[in-house]
Amino acid sequence: MTKSRIIGSAVAVLLIGGAIAAFAITWRPAISAIDPPAPQSFDKALVSRGRDLAAIGNCNDCHTVRGGKYFAGGLPVPTPFGTIFSSNITPEPETGIGRWPEAAFRRAMRRGVDRDGRHLYPTFPYDHFVNVTDEDDRALYAYLMTREPVRAPARANELPFPLNQRFVIAGWKLLFLRRGAYRPDPARSAEWNRGAYLVEGLAHCGACHTPRNALGAERLSAQFAGGEVDNWHAYAINAQSPAPVPWDADALFAYLRNGWHPDHGVARGPMALVVSNLSEVPDSDVRAIAVYMADVFGPPAPDRKRRAEELLAQAKSAPAQSAKTDATGASIYTAACATCHESSRPLPYAGINLALSTAISDPDPRNAANIVLSGVRPVAGERSPIMPGFAASMSDGQIAALLNYLRARFSNQGAWTGVEKTVSDARRTQTVFLKTMPEPDNVPADPTQRDKP
């Protein structure tokens, strides 16, 4: 028996023991089923508020699979522990939540148990939703219970023993699930508090942007220091942000509202779905999120600010001649990238000057690899940014050469290591995600162009 296996078994024994104890403490009874309430029984204003809240919560993103019906579940969510499939949250009585009373819905949001009292896996971010108020849960419930009921049985999760035993989740909750709703900070503005309530709660930004520990819980000591989602690196969105131009509240608002910003580029990957949803919610909520997050980012250090000003000035003038560190990478860049990324056309329809690109300055090369492989797909029926993917024309080695060149030329950071492996991993995983991930159905785009041909 190897050392790691001994440790593994010890951890498993501890987990199981803890879980049994935790089960006793966190056990929840079933809540009686109800006859599905008629959609007309819900107040229209409440349903409409629920719609905005569901968009802020990004519910459709996980609870919809490509080609499937809205909220009918079935999306495979890969985790380091195995694959968990999202559930059907349409009001269908047998396979959805049609027989759930509001109390059961609220309990699921707060305590992560279903109507029968079964523990739900924390891929459902109840560690954030515990902050949601009764009033907002009521609106979300009203919204979901008035959606089209879809018969779609849950797909079985693919988890190894003992993680496939739901009592294990009880132990996890005991360790990581905090009780109590968001408490406003009276020293801060109402807008800041609204933003904090949304970010820490329903919007669950930390679920992707905060790194997780070995047991899959967010490391609160490193809140917003950058995390993982679907083989993308969710950037650090605190003082460690790698963005070449520091974020402020106005830039965040524009980015979250429109899906792009001239100094930062276009949202893509999983963030494209988030901004697609945020494009539909009231300005005031997006503004509140921006104000709170700008505070989380904090004011930039003077040297960072100075560099940003230099970069912006450079980006506006003619592109600087490159030091040709990598001939292959430089040639690929000239022919395949520069035509868009050095054009004088404005964003979002042209490519961002790569000196401003967070992907190139991030410590993790995965996002840059993903985007070169898959490009940016157009949004059906809308003017939207587009970038061709290069998976078919470039080998892993060639993309690695390109990325190394971009890193050396456009960032002031040290070289990435193991880029070719990153590219081959990205090639394998992105193919899978692109088949299952729902597509954003609006933006990023220039909203002033929306109604034009």
Add this chain to the structure above:
Amino acid sequence: MMLKVNGREHQVDADPDTPLLYVLRDDLGLNAAKFGCGLGQCGACTVIVDGNAVLSCVTPLLLLEGRQVTTLEGLGSIEAPAPIQRAFMEEQAAQCGYCIAGMMMRAQALLQKNPKPTDDDIRAELEPHLCRCGTHMRILRAVHRAAHLMQTADASTVQRSAR
């Protein structure tokens, strides 16, 4: 460098960052692939590289070392059109025709991998291609027809060789 196009090797004297499209049209006189946007956004320049559809206007020459390029000229001729070409003619899928060569190349690559694509498969695959004349429905029918032609052509070849 040596560039292999439609089964023939060509000695090409061009910078490594020259787009494949320019070499095909200007140096080799293969004019089927069209210059549309030059940004990889319209699909008119599509050719096949090692079985995959590739946008030749954003593909620098150096990426093609040791790889096999196929253009529309390599599939068939006016006298002996390939199934994909016959199908596009029979369905009258071209209006101005500028996008069609690219459409045919990506459709060909699709049919080589998926001999019986559904409407949804074809729509998703041809999404990167713009057609301003609006013959989309005919293009869709043409790809189905090509799929059918390829299968029957294969079947007849098999029968012949069996005899």
